[in-house]
Amino acid sequence: MKIIKFIFILTITSTLFFCCGATKDKTMYALQKKPPFKVINAEVSDWVGGQPGVRGLKVSISIDNKNIKLDSLYFRNQKTALELLVNSNPSTYIGIFVTSKGINDYIIDKDSTKEFGNSPKSTSKNIPFKINDNEAVVSYKNQTKRYYYKISKIKKIN
Known part of the structure; x- marks a missing residue:
């Protein structure tokens, strides 16, 4: 009988821990519908560095609230x-x-057959939002709490 009680209590406790963790992840990155600012302008442009092959993107966002x-x-x-x-x-x-x-990381070995299948590392990261190429999410703090807001239709400039 003690074993059944132990298994029952362990199951309930485990379920509570898993449920609380899942709820926290979903609400932790909740997007705001009405932020305390208005996005005046949002645009993305390409940039090229001084070294060969160095390039990237510059995203510029203007808002109306200085606070x-x-x-x-x-x-x-x-x-x-x-x-x-x-x-x-x-x-x-x-x-x-x-x-x-x-610079790519490759496997270098005396035995060339061990080098078969060399491929560069993936540079993309998994972010907690599903957004399109012309959308972005900004984070900001209002007092002590962190908020997230999705900006749609970012303009591409040349």
């Missing part, structure tokens, strides 16, 4: 920090993404 500080940007399966342009009116934030592949 809100945007801190992170999720865009095209990547995340980066946002930086506020000094003395910008309206408040303009810039996020930089490097899209060049860089």
